[in-house]
Amino acid sequence: MVDRKIDDQTIEKMEELLNVASDFTRLKIMHALLQGEKNVGELIEEVGASQSLVSHQLQVLRKNRLVSVRKDGTRAYYILNDEHINKLFEVVYEHVKEKEETGE
Amino acid sequence: MVDRKIDDQTIEKMEELLNVASDFTRLKIMHALLQGEKNVGELIEEVGASQSLVSHQLQVLRKNRLVSVRKDGTRAYYILNDEHINKLFEVVYEHVKEKEETGE
DNA sequence: GACATATATGAATGTCTGTTCATATAATAG
DNA sequence: CTATTATATGAACAGACATTCATATATGTC
Numbered sequence: 671m672v673d674r675k676i677d678d679q680t681i682e683k684m685e686e687l688l689n690v691a692s693d694f695t696r697l698k699i700m701h702a703l704l705q706g707e708k709n710v711g712e713l714i715e716e717v718g719a720s721q722s723l724v725s726h727q728l729q730v731l732r733k734n735r736l737v738s739v740r741k742d743g744t745r746a747y748y749i750l751n752d753e754h755i756n757k758l759f760e761v762v763y764e765h766v767k768e769k770e771e772t773g774e
Numbered sequence: 775m776v777d778r779k780i781d782d783q784t785i786e787k788m789e790e791l792l793n794v795a796s797d798f799t800r801l802k803i804m805h806a807l808l809q810g811e812k813n814v815g816e817l818i819e820e821v822g823a824s825q826s827l828v829s830h831q832l833q834v835l836r837k838n839r840l841v842s843v844r845k846d847g848t849r850a851y852y853i854l855n856d857e858h859i860n861k862l863f864e865v866v867y868e869h870v871k872e873k874e875e876t877g878e
Numbered sequence: 879g880a881c882a883t884a885t886a887t888g889a890a891t892g893t894c895t896g897t898t899c900a901t902a903t904a905a906t907a908g
Numbered sequence: 909c910t911a912t913t914a915t916a917t918g919a920a921c922a923g924a925c926a927t928t929c930a931t932a933t934a935t936g937t938c
Contacts, residue, residue: 676805676867678798678802680867680870680871681798681801681802681805683870683874684866684870685796685798685801687866687869687870688792688795688796688866689796691792691796692789692793692796693925693926694782694785695926695927697785697788697789697792698782698785701780701785709884709885710884710885711884711885719927720927720928720929721884721885721886722885722887722927722928722930723926723927723928724885725885725886725887726886726926726927727926728885729887735873735877741885741934741935743884743935743936744884744934744936745885745935746885746886754865754866754868754872757865758862758865758866759788761858761861761862762788762791762792762858762862763780763784764858765791765856765862766784766788767784769787769839770787773839797896813914813915814914814915814916815913815914815915823897824897824898824899825914825915825916826897826898826899826900826915826917827896827897827898829915829916829917830896830897830916830917831896832915832916833916833917845904845915847905847906847914848904848905848906848913848914849905849915850914850915850916
C-alpha cells in the first residue's frame with residue numbers, strides 16, 4: 671500500500687507517466703508491444719494509424735523511456751522498456767471490464 | 775496478462791480512466807482519499823489548492839464515478855469508489871520509484 | 879550515381895482542459 | 909430574516925497536445 675506522505679515531486683512524476691499512458695494511439699502501441707518486439711511498419715498496421723502519427727507517438731514513448739529502439743537496416747524495432755506497463759495495463763483493463771459488468 | 779485482442783472501445787475506456795488519473799490535483803485528491811473519507815475542507819487543506827479547483831476536480835472524479843459523496847449538513851464527504859485506484863497508485867508509484875533508483 | 883523504402887521530424891492547427899475569478903446554492907447560527 | 913460557512917458551478921482564458929501535411933534522413937538496391 672502507498673501509505674502516508676508522497677511528496678509533490680513524486681506526484682508530478684506519476685502524473686507524467688499517466689499522461690503518457692492516457693492516449694488512445696499510445697495505448698494501442700503499448701498493447702501491441704506487450705506481445706513482444708515489433709518494427710514501425712508492423713505497429714502502423716496493427717494500430718491502424720498513419721505513419722507520421724505512430725512515429726510521433728513512438729517518439730513520446732521513447733522520450734519517456736517506456737520503449738527502446740533497436741535499428742536493423744532501414745527498420746526500427748521497438749520493445750517495451752518496463753515490466754510495470756504490464757501491470758498498469760492489467761489494473762486499468764480490470765477496472766474497465768468491471769465497470770462494464772456493473773454500472774456501464 | 776492482457777493477451778491478444780482488445781477492441782477499440784475498451785481502449786477508449788482505458789484512455790478515459792487514465793486521463794482522469796493523469797492530473798496533479800486529482801492525484802493529490804485521490805491520494806488523500808486513500809486514507810479514507812474526507813470532506814472538501816480537509817481536501818483543500820491537504821491538497822493545497824484553491825476551493826474552486828478542488829471542487830471542480832471533485833466534479834470530474836464524480837462524473838467518472840471514481841468517488842462518491844455523502845452530504846452531512848453543509849459538509850460533503852468524499853470516498854474513493856474503487857479498489858482499483860489503490861492498485862493503480864501502487865503500480866505507478868513503484869514505476870516512478872524504480873526509475874529514481876536507476877536512471878533518474 | 880539514382881531510386882525506392884522505412885522511419886523521423888518540423889510546422890501548423892484545432893481541440894481539449896486545468897486554473898482562476900466571480901457568483902450561486904444550501905445549510906446553520908444568531 | 910441576515911449573516912456566515914461550506915460547497916458547487918459558469919464563464920473565460922491560456923497553455924498543452926494529438927493529428928495532419930510536408931519534408932528530411934538513412935539504408936539498401938540496381
